[in-house]
Amino acid sequence: MNKILVINPGSTSTKIAVFKDTEEVFTLTIRHSAVELEPYQRVSDQYAFRKEVIIQNLKANGFKLQNFTAIVGRGGLIRPVVSGTYEVTEHLITDLRKGVMGEHASNLGGIISAELAASVPGCKAYISDPVVVDELEPVARVSGHPLFERKSIFHALNQKATARKFARDTGKKYEDLNVVVAHMGGGITIGAHKKGRVVDVNNGVDGYGPFSPERAGTIPAGDLAKLCFEGRYTLQEVKRMLNGQGGLMAHLGTNQAHLVQKKAQEGDPKSNLILSAMAYQVGKEIGSMCSVLEGEIDAILLTGGIANNSYVVDRIVKMVRHFAPVKIYPGEEEMRALAENTLRILNNEEACKIY
Structure with missing residues (x-):
């Protein structure tokens, strides 16, 4: 042993x-x-x-x-x-x-x-x-300017583990499946898993994709460039806006999605709007990854701590359930x-x- x-x-x-x-x-x-x-x-x-x-x-x-x-x-x-x-x-x-x-x-x-x-x-x-x-495909690396290449930085460990767990649960091999995996925690990353390889995924650290409890995700590039040259913020302060003090933290002053859910359910309109917007962006990114797999999708898997949050999960499922069966694997292992x-x-x- x-x-x-x-x-x-x-x-x-x-x-x-x-x-x-x-x-x-x-x-x-x-x-x-x-x-x-x-x-x-x-x-x-x-x-x-x-x-x-x-x-x-x-x-x-x-x-x-x-x-x-x-x-x-x-x-x-x-x-x-x-x-x-x-x-x-x-x-x-x-x-x-x-x-x-x-x-x-x-x-x-x-x-x-x-x-x-x-x-x-x-x-x-x-x-x-x-x-x-x-494991990105070459076409997935290209951005709109040669100085900026799309990078693969994501929750590889839990995304791969969740995809393998789904494969075991269905009596199949991970390498034979096409799945979209959304890890939703302090950061949110959504990957297109094609026959055992993550051929496209958003950079969940300071890149793009849905905003999360702590990260800004995709934001208007022109406004960001202008802010950087106004002289009000240092480089480190801007980086913190993107990672650490973005997302729910920036909008609501907390990175605890369950607390935001509680306030939303109690009728707070801003909490409802921001949490719904986060779920909306996750659903939209999942749809994007479904197109990467050309519609040949065995399942959409939702995982991470926020997969316990029914307020968010229900909204995502409503958006993406027509693409493929949705399976929930709350938390991370x-x-x-x-x-x-x-x-x-x-x-x-x-x-x-x-x-």
Whole structure:
């Protein structure tokens, strides 16, 4: 039996889980206060602090590092890669530390996994389906100006896991299906999965697509350009408008969709309008991805935390139900996805990739 440690760092927390093959035997979310994180100028500087906290919590709950077969961390912002599970090498660690595609807490996943695995004979460290998975068709990369190329940055881990779960539920192979997957969380990404490859998807970080609880999505380019040269905002302030302080945060001052739903249901007109607009943009983007698949769609899958929000889901389903059957997979199972992806490597069901 393989024992797998899963590490998923977030901006203010670190999730850990222990799996015995596919059985989750332990899970814990470790919260990090602003005071604890304040001394670290860069996200990558936090790795020693977070690593020690993980070790302490594993020990406190009766787990020994030397008993793990593999350690897998959430993949970060490395250079674009194809979907799969990657062994953590020095080259990979270097790019995670540099933040070659940007700073994000998930960059710590591979770094911490490698350091922990190095202390255990025979144990290897992995990352799997990082957010920079890039399987776009060439035509999907082209924007309206050669200086700007469309990028693939999305919730690859949960989108792929959800599509595989639907395939298992229907007795089929992911590689034989065409599905549109909408991940709806702090960010929203919608991908066209064509026979196992995400051939088109919106950039859910600071690019385009529906606005979300924290991100602005597609906004009028001319107005954005004008704002940038008015001198009222710094580059960092504008970036925060696009990612972190956009979407529901900008309109309503909260990133909690369930609270907005409650206010909308109580009759608040602005909450109703903004939440309906977010659902509208999700439905419109799903329709766009259905056209990418030329109407040959096995299912439309809604996942992520907001898939629990009936106010949003009902509006989306009304817009897209005529394209294909809609299946709801609320929440996300990133920890299980990381463990199962690693288990396929350990069982020689899939080849490990090298970055």
